[in-house]
Structures are given as structure tokens and as C-alpha cells.
Amino acid sequence: MGIWESFYNTVIYDNRYMYILEGLLNTIIIAFFAVILGIVIGVLVAIVRNYHDNSGKLKLLNMLGKIYVNVIRGTPVVLQLMIIYYVIFKSVDISIVLVGVLAFGINSGAYVAEIIRAGIESIDKGQMEAGYSLGLSYSKTMRYIILPQAIKNILPALGNEFITLLKETSVGAYIGIIELTKASDIIASRTYDYFFPLIIVALIYLIMTLGLSKLVGLMERKLGKEC
Amino acid sequence: MLEAKNISKSFGKNLVLKNISLTVEEGERLVIIGPSGCGKSTLLRCLNYIEKPNKGKVLFEGRDLSDSRVDINKIRMKMGMVFQQFNLFPHLTVLENMILAPTKLKIMRDEEAKKKAISLLESIDLKDKKDFYPSQLSGGQKQRVAIVRAMLMDPKMMLFDEPTSALDPEMIGEVTSLMQKLGDDGMTMVVVSHEMNFVKNFATRVIFMENGTIIEEGSADQIFNHPKNDRLKEFLSKVA
Ligand SMILES: Nc1ncnc2c1ncn2[C@@H]1O[C@H](COP(=O)(O)OP(=O)(O)OP(=O)(O)O)[C@@H](O)[C@H]1O
């Protein structure tokens, strides 16, 4: 079988490329909304934990945050995905893509929280104290003094986290989400021809992750200039 | 103006301040001396509640800092603090460093804050550095900026924690003379310092601390020329 034939058979015939497009769309939807959810959860958890470390308040929330981070980071994401789908939403009629968004978002939130916390903690304690000593509150000190400095450490790590997340959405296939990897698998198992489906999908992942890296690099440089 | 009543502070099992009381009157320049690790910084930091004492009270103009109805941020606006490591904000220029707190706290408008900041910078000959970042300044310049940053808030009192300890010897003078000038203008100050020559002329009162307690207290003349306690005598012979 020639290479053209193989390509025609796996990609063009019977509109098989539509699987790849559908998979790509689902991958992008899940990754995009999971990133947003992850940032929201991560920022909240990081703030709670940092505020607690600074003031001793919010004991219960801090403990919940700690448990959340440890559980998420201590178990495989596939398992979290399956638990959310097969256990939590067992008898609920819910879009499987939405389950993916929730699972990956909740997963990402724990990593984002730790990234932000580490970024904040990398700033010299004297900065917080200087802010306080001028009469600034915790939130004003955070906003005007700590975060603008911490963002330079946070951003590259966040970028890496999102690249990881994008790739990890491939395990969505475990609960039957037709995302990019699953799409290539579907075509391959129909045609018994793995070459193009796998290579094309690999290239698509590569283009997306390289694009993200570029974007993060660009933002870093822009932030770097502001100082 | 400021009163600390029986304050104790421990870090874990390490009891760092043991039942310390002191008062600071308006216009006083109180200097705290003592060997390393005796709790001088901790005491100073308890005075504006950057460190919270485990026991005892701190009263500023009669208001109890531990009282939940007292807004600690408002109190701190009136108590400037200067740190050993300057703690300028590295992402902001000199001018931005100065006007951040007054403008964000809405004490001054942007224009007013800038005008006052520039005139303060002018008084310490650093007006031409107003758009520089802290990393572009010498140690002495950084510390003087930190001092005028605190002054822009128009505090009633200022706390200094070893303001010259991180400086090269040739830069100590520019910082101590600024502090002297502040004192001459009537600023109430509490200063932790190892710079004995400066302390002798500067302090209106000196406290000698050891091991978390105040061992001796008196005028600069009493402490330096007629020390009573043996530990103080030993300390002075070491630092002299
Ligand atoms: N945040 C902290 N956590 C734990 N221990 C601390 C903390 N801050 C200070 N200590 C301890 O408290 C004791 C007193 O420290 P402090 O900084 O008040 O001493 P100091 O008199 O200012 O010393 P120096 O002259 O070296 O600055 C030291 O034993 C120090 O290790």
C-alpha cells in the first residue's frame, strides 16, 4: 500500500478527518475551560492558604485546601476522572465533555494553587512587612507589592502546567470522551492503519504545545520589560 | 505616646521576650542595644504588631493594638518603620515606592503625593534619582529612600531596626545624619542600633537588653559612661 493510499484511506475516505476535527474541538474545549476553572480554584485556594499563613485565620478553609491539594496531587488524574464520572455523576445525565472540564479543572486547580503559593513565598518576607508597616492591608499589599513581583515566577510555571494539562486531556478517552487521541484511535482501529492517524494527531499536539510555549515566553518578556 | 505593658513573645518553645514593659514619650529618641539574638528586633516588631506578642499589650496614643475594634492599618500609618534590609519595592521606581501607600490608601491624590515625595527627595539630594529602580541605588541611597518613604506618610513616630547594619562603612554617615536631622525636627523614634558612636550623640534614652529582658535603662551618658550592670559593661567593652 502506497503512502498516498494510506493517507487517503485513513484521513479522507468517508470523511474520516472529521473524527480528528471533533477530537481537536473537544480537546480544545476541555483544555480551555479546565484552565479557566483551574485558575479560579487555584487562585482561591492559594489566597486562603497564604492568608491563613499570614494571619492564622481561616483555619477550616485552609485545612480543606490542604486536603484538596494533597488528594489531587497524590492520585492519578485518570482515577480522578473516572471517580467523577462513574461515582459522583453516576446517575446524573451530564455531558461527558463537561465532566472532562470539571475533572481536569479540579485537577489543575491543585497544581495552580501550589504554583501561586510557591510564587508568593519566593518573595522576600520583608516586602510583606514593608507593606504592612506603611499601613497597607493584606489584600493591598498582595495586590500592589507581592503579586506584581511573584507573577514573574508564577507565569512560566503556569505555562508549563497548562501544557501538561493539554496533553493530559488525552486520558479523557477512558470515560469515552472523543478527544484528539481517541479520534486517532478510532480511525486506526477502523482502518488497521496507524501511521497517519497517530502522526497527524501527534503533530497537532506539538503545534498546540509549541504555540502555548511561545505565548508564555511572549508574556514573560512583556512582564519583564515592565520592571 | 507608646506604651508596651508586660509583653512576652515566644517562637515555639523559644521564649524571646520576657514580660517587657516600656514607654516612649513624644519627641524621645529611644535606642535599644544588646547582644545579637537578645530580642531587640522582636521587641521593635511587636510595637507595630508586625509580630504579635503572646502576652501583654501595646498601646499607641491610648489605643490597644490587640483590640479588634482598632484598625491596625490606621495605627501603622502613624508609625513608620525602617528595616535593616531597606525593603524597597524592587518593581517600582523610587517615586513609585514613595507614593504607593499614600495614594492607595487615599490619603493623598497622585499629584499631591508626587509633589511632596519630590520635595522630600530634594531634601536628601536624591531628586535626580526619582525614576531609578532600587537596584540602581547604593545601599545608603536605598536606606535614605526607605526613610523618606516612611516620612511621606507623615508618621507620628518611627521605628528603625538596625538601619545601618547592611551598609558599607562609608555610607553609614549619610543615613545616621538623616536620622539625626529627623530627631532634631522632633520626630519620636525607637531605634535598634549597634552603631555606638551614633547612639551616644543621638539617643535621649538607651535600653540595654539581654536574653529577652531589659537589664538597664538610662540616658546615653548613664549607659555609656556610668554603666551599672556587669553584663552591660562587658557588652560595651566588646562593641567599643
Ligand atoms: N520568626 C521567627 N521564628 C522563630 N524564631 C525567631 C523568629 N524571629 C526571631 N526568632 C528568634 O528570636 C530570638 C531573638 O531574635 P531577634 O531577631 O529579636 O534578635 P536581635 O536582638 O534582633 O538580634 P540581632 O542583633 O542579631 O538582630 C533569636 O533567637 C531568633 O532566632
Ligand SMILES: [Mg+2]
Ligand atoms: Mg535584629
